[in-house]
Amino acid sequence: MYKVAFDVMGADNGSLVAVEAASKFIKTRKDLYLVFVGNKNEIESGLKKFSIDESRYEILETSEFIDMNGSIMDIRRKRDSSMVRSLELLKDKKVDAMITGGNSAAFIAGSHFILGELPGIARPGFMPTLPTAVDNKLTLLLDVGANLEADIEDIIGYAKMANIYSKSVLKVKNPVIAQLNIGEEKSKGTLLQKEIYKELEANEEINFFGNLEARDILAGKVDIIVTDGYTGNMSLKAFEGASKILMNEIKAQLYKTIFTKLKALTLKKSFNNVSKKFDYKNHSGAILLGVDGIAFKAHGSSDVKSFEATLRMTCNAIENDVLNKIKKGIN
Missing domain, CATH: 3.40.718.10 (Isopropylmalate Dehydrogenase)
Structure with missing residues (x-):
């Protein structure tokens, strides 16, 4: 079972869109388990409207989130933000990958400070398809x-x-x-x-x-x-x-x-x-190559189709053990 942390806060269209995308996509993957990270009330409200089998997810409640007007300093200031907590889950290997649609600069900074770069990689790169x-x-x-x-x-x-x-x-x-x-x-x-x-x-x-x-x-x-x-x-x-x-x-x-x-x-x-x-919504999302974890960034303006595409790409990366292959290949 693949486990993915899904930061549903911080994107332009709100958490409901992310939850709806998850509810649709998870029906296509019997091997996927989601950890929704963010405001518990918002997530539960979305799940009432777009139901998911309770055995297929859990909610990690956070008190903060980093919006599009945030900065890289928010990684330090907002330690209980959904983005930081999602990255920490990945760092601690409690999940196989993470996704966020939040602030790009904060995501890059958070990936640097929390996940760290792979040996020999000084600057990770965003890679869309x-x-x-x-x-x-x-x-x-x-x-x-x-x-x-x-x-x-x-x-x-x-x-x-x-x-x-x-x-x-x-x-x-x-x-x-x-x-x-x-x-x-x-x-x-x-x-x-x-x-x-x-x-x-x-x-x-x-x-x-x-x-x-x-x-x-x-x-x-x-x-x-x-x-x-x-x-x-x-x-x-x-x-x-x-x-x-x-x-x-x-x-x-x-x-x-x-x-x-x-x-x-x-x-x-x-x-x-x-x-x-x-x-481009059918191929939305970009992996941050070069950090020690499978971390995907969805468009800040992502709709349901875009988030589904990012979820699909994330599962494909986990399924094909891309992180370990890259570690082995660059060394």
Whole structure:
């Protein structure tokens, strides 16, 4: 039985959304046991509306939570917050993994102080999973905001950890890894990016593709894309924003007049397939790679679908023993 601590406080849409997602997802996994962490009254209120078998969960009551306006100092100030208590459960190995939709900066700080980094990893990285134009192919992108900067050792560490994750969780035999850059040529980028290119190219553990431009992130050319957190975060949010706007605009045009509505009926299945394929909510959530524990961050704006996706990714990481494989691989 996999045991997951679920911090249901601190996200934009409140605890009810998180509880509803849990109630739906747990029905698909007979091997999952949840520890709801947060305000007991709110959690119990949600469970009355979205029931879960009582043998499949418990509640860890906390008196505090860290909201989106919080800071990294709240990890010290709010010792009884749902985020801190969830991380402590993971640190003490009382759960196999934890999830939060709360403040990202506080989560990163808490993971550093409570879980600690793996040997050889100085800066952990956020790694989401992205859809691609190639059917049934996903791409891993990191870092997307855990750290604004990254040096050569950080990027090599990201590549190694993501390589192991891709093999064990996504079942890719020989993942292809690229560096995000302003051009494909070896000579492109800053001095640091050129040095990173040389190191990745020379590393025999890595199947290095070369440089990849941002326009090809969703093309399915590679399995893993490594970059610094500043660039990765902007790229991720650009994709999410563009995807949402594009889908809404297509829908608006299809239903603009009675004639386009009639035409839309014949295209409904195709449109739904594309919408489902590139809906980032189906792949929502990012693992913080490089800390000593399986810790996932859901979007602060997560809805039911997003939280379900994060729960699914968390279970997959536990099931495939990804943490121990990464520990072994980087050492």
